[in-house]
Amino acid sequence: xxxxxxxxxxxxxxxxxxxxxxxxxxxxxxxxxxxxxxxxxxxxxxxxxxxxxxxxxxxxxxxxxxxxxxxxxxxxxxxxxxxxxxxxxxxxxxxxxxxxxxxxxxxxxxxxxxxxxxxxxxxxxxxxxxxxxxxxxxxxxxxxxxxxxxxxxxxxxxxxxxxxxxxxxxxxxxxxxxxxxxxxxxxxxxxxxxxxxxxxxxxxxxxxxxxxxxxxxxxxxxxxxxxxxxxxxxxxxxxxxxx
Amino acid sequence: xxxxxxxxxxxxxxxxxxxxxxxxxxxxxxxxxxxxxxxxxxxxxxxxxxxxxxxxxxxxxxxxxxxxxxxxxxxxxxxxxxxxxxxxxxxxxxxxxxxxxxxxxxxxxxxxxxxxxxxxxxxxxxxxxxxxxxxxxxxxxxxxxxxxxxxxxxxxx
Numbered sequence: 001x002x003x004x005x006x007x008x009x010x011x012x013x014x015x016x017x018x019x020x021x022x023x024x025x026x027x028x029x030x031x032x033x034x035x036x037x038x039x040x041x042x043x044x045x046x047x048x049x050x051x052x053x054x055x056x057x058x059x060x061x062x063x064x065x066x067x068x069x070x071x072x073x074x075x076x077x078x079x080x081x082x083x084x085x086x087x088x089x090x091x092x093x094x095x096x097x098x099x100x101x102x103x104x105x106x107x108x109x110x111x112x113x114x115x116x117x118x119x120x121x122x123x124x125x126x127x128x129x130x131x132x133x134x135x136x137x138x139x140x141x142x143x144x145x146x147x148x149x150x151x152x153x154x155x156x157x158x159x160x161x162x163x164x165x166x167x168x169x170x171x172x173x174x175x176x177x178x179x180x181x182x183x184x185x186x187x188x189x190x191x192x193x194x195x196x197x198x199x200x201x202x203x204x205x206x207x208x209x210x211x212x213x214x215x216x217x218x219x220x221x222x223x224x225x226x227x228x229x230x231x232x233x234x235x236x237x238x239x240x241x242x243x
Numbered sequence: 244x245x246x247x248x249x250x251x252x253x254x255x256x257x258x259x260x261x262x263x264x265x266x267x268x269x270x271x272x273x274x275x276x277x278x279x280x281x282x283x284x285x286x287x288x289x290x291x292x293x294x295x296x297x298x299x300x301x302x303x304x305x306x307x308x309x310x311x312x313x314x315x316x317x318x319x320x321x322x323x324x325x326x327x328x329x330x331x332x333x334x335x336x337x338x339x340x341x342x343x344x345x346x347x348x349x350x351x352x353x354x355x356x357x358x359x360x361x362x363x364x365x366x367x368x369x370x371x372x373x374x375x376x377x378x379x380x381x382x383x384x385x386x387x388x389x390x391x392x393x394x395x396x397x398x399x400x
Contacts, residue, residue, distance in 0.1 A: 050358055051364060098357050110364055131284045131285040193300070196358075196369070
């Protein structure tokens, strides 16, 4: 076959585009999991949380979280009627071993489980200078541990305090929403271990997910909505005093 | 028009620029990982690497396949929606090889009070007791069957 100049000029860019696909290899490894058909979030029902710390222990065991650091933790709030702006909050060892009696009487008392909010417009991914923390196409914020320099910008940027510096790996670290589990059709370790159903993984792109029915007839709120981070951790029964 | 006599300078300069550009492009191609930019401004392979993390919690579906008897007891009681590994701990290794890894029976003395000890911060509808006053030193499973803890469920299994 002899190609004239016109044909070669047309074929060259086409070959360049094709070569890019050759270099990229197979796009997705897990054949049954399609990233574009999920959008992950979580429902946290404060009216059901009993502060047992099962989620914190489960997270630590599933993800090998070092002692004294937390990807998820539970806070206990005590709010006086006349002092709503200044709640008393405690979280002994992140609530890992439950909560000893507080000795508090009166006021409002409740538990708030916390974790990474997997924000749609996350401040933490915006500040990463090397592209080591990112959004997956299914709405999870992850860290590339092989790419992270350990500059800690993201830890400062997170308005929810959900990131920490891993003492051994020397990279930033945070909740992955158990990405290794949810991509296999399982729920997260914290949701699996929660005895009361106070934590429920939600796939917002799945029309059959019970989250949609729940969101319709409950008053839910995200943490710090004024920051417009697009947080996807929906709290039912969230008190205004929660920071 | 006479020929521009110092064209050599320009050619030399052009060659230097061209070489620089080639070195830049080559370095860039060598340094940037192949999967960078596949889904966004990050290394696409990182997603795959994170997915490879081993499981610790098998998930209740894995338990229910082999233990339908417990599931049946549980389904009738108030603990129907409490997942197995919530009390028994992470058991993916047991699910993978049931003969090699045997789960340890949970310690009732610490397990039950973790959820059911009295606290002002718990939702009032949640069953809570002052363990000392309620059990007076007896273990919970003397009277309650942990998988279905009603009074008539009758003690130790």
